[in-house]
Amino acid sequence: MEKGLLSSIQSLLGLKKTPKSCCKDCLSLLYSVLDGEATEEEIKYLNEHVNSCSPCYQHYHIEKAVKEVIKYKVAKKEVPTDLINCIKNKLNQ
Numbered sequence: 001m002e003k004g005l006l007s008s009i010q011s012l013l014g015l016k017k018t019p020k021s022c023c024k025d026c027l028s029l030l031y032s033v034l035d036g037e038a039t040e041e042e043i044k045y046l047n048e049h050v051n052s053c054s055p056c057y058q059h060y061h062i063e064k065a066v067k068e069v070i071k072y073k074v075a076k077k078e079v080p081t082d083l084i085n086c087i088k089n090k091l092n093q
Contacts, residue, residue, distance in 0.1 A: 023049075023056050030060055034067050 026049045032038040033046050050060045 023053060026050070026053070026056050027059065030063060034063055
């Protein structure tokens, strides 16, 4: 996520911008987990940390919500066949 957008979200929610040093590893791991690139062990570690650390818990859920909104907004939607044919006809003219 873009740092400017994240900072804006954090400001709106009143979250601290500087995580504890133990959290820095979790924050970098967070993106791997949300992108589906983390191992089972990494997922377990992050879940345990997030459940015991309020700032990381909030950050995780914000990132997850933003990712879901973006995924929904850019999801592939089926295009009606009539529209496809209309566009093809206009291009072939």
